[in-house]
Amino acid sequence: MNVKSRAKVGAAFGAAALGLGILATPASADPNPTTDYRQLAGVGSDTTQYAVNGLGDAVTNANGKIIASWNAVGTATIKTKATGCVISRPNGSSAGINALNADITAGTNCIDFARSSRGPADTSTQDLTFIPFAKDGVTYATDLGSSLPTNLTKAQLAAIYTCTSTEFPSAQPLLPQSGSGTRSFWLSAIGITEAQVGACVNQSVQEHDGVAIANGSQLMPYSIAQWIAQGKGIADVPNRRGESRLRSINGLAPTTGTGTATALNANFAADFLRDVYNVVPTAKITGATANPVLVETFVGSTSKVCAAGSTISTYGFGTVTNCGSTAVKAER
Structure with missing residues (x-):
């Protein structure tokens, strides 16, 4: 039996042993029906899309469900409001934040918030507020039958992604698409810049899609x-x-527990843990121009999102002590 066949058998056995369900078909990527516009429309991060979709079902007020969240991948365009608001679908944190900025400039009110798995990239203005709501971590994944080690150091990962590794010269690193918050976070975590990404890196994969790992060197x-x-x-x-x-990274495992009790390891390598955010226009959460629904949903430790901790943990995220904080402001 070859390595790939052994991997398939192992994967099937592992899933059964862990008691983790496997979906036969993809879920709907957007509000269902797509005319269910609700009160706030959000776009952006692939990382947090399912958690925010879950919050869309859990978070309500007197007018019903509040959040309509549009996934990173799907149809080329989406319609986020009942009138007008047909826009190109933003794929990733940066794309979502850029779309929110463009909406603010145009004054069209088609986007109310952007999902982001990264912090600010430009603090030249305070036009946007990055509101944390959960904790995530990023590690590297390999094929079950990989020839690569199950533990690498930060320095080893940096060498692999700059294509200068002498320990693992046959490694084939993959990197998410441009605009991905996970991409920018990962490069920062391993200590390299976009300019240092090596020519051996495949930079065209959709983030968090393990099917893209096609062999034991990737x-x-x-x-x-x-x-x-x-x-x-x-x-x-x-x-x-x-x-x-x-x-694992630096000898630290990314998760704790097994089966349905698997959870993010809060003591994972510190450089590889991150807050994730919902990004909102600063002008819409302060003063006379504040949107009360936006405020009640995202702002403060008692906000509706922060109160939905059980929903957030269902989707694999950890808690943050600064949930709902409005301290972080930026341009993008």
Whole structure:
């Protein structure tokens, strides 16, 4: 039996042993029906899309469900409001934030918030407020039958992604698409810049899609929360893990527990843990121009999102002590 066949058998056995459901078909990517516009429209991050979709079902007020969240991938365009508001679908944190900025400039009010798995990239203005709501981590994933180690150091990962590794010269690193918050976070975490990414890196894969790992020499960054959620059999979360397995960094495991009790390891390598955010226009959460629904939903430790901790943890994320904080402001 070859390595790939052994991996497939192992993956099937592992899923059964863990008691993790595998979805047969992908879930709907957007509000269902798509004319269910609700009160706030959000776009952006692949990493947090399922958690925010879950919050869309859990978070309500007197007028019903509040959040309509549009996934990173799907139809080329989306319609976010009942009147007008047909826009190109933003794929990733930066794309979502850029779309929110463009909406603010145009004054069209088609986007109310952007999902982001990264912090600010430009603090030249305070036009946007990055509101944390959960904790995630990013590690590397490999094929179940990989020839690569199940533990690498930060320095070893940097060498692999700059294509200068002498320890693992046959490694084939994968990197998420441009605009991905996980991409920018991963490069920062391993200590390299975009300009230092080597020519051996495949930079065209969709983030958190383990099926992209096609052989035992490949590795890719993967959201720990996404990997956990994809393996739970949650109705609205398609399992994109393929035969991928999360690996350790600096000798620290990315998860704790097993089966349905698998959770983010809060003591994972510090450089590889991150807050994730909902990004809102600063002008719409302060003063006379504040949107009361936006405020009640996202702002403060008692906000509706922060009060939905059980929903957030269902999707693999950890808690943050600064949930709902409005301290972080930026341009993008």
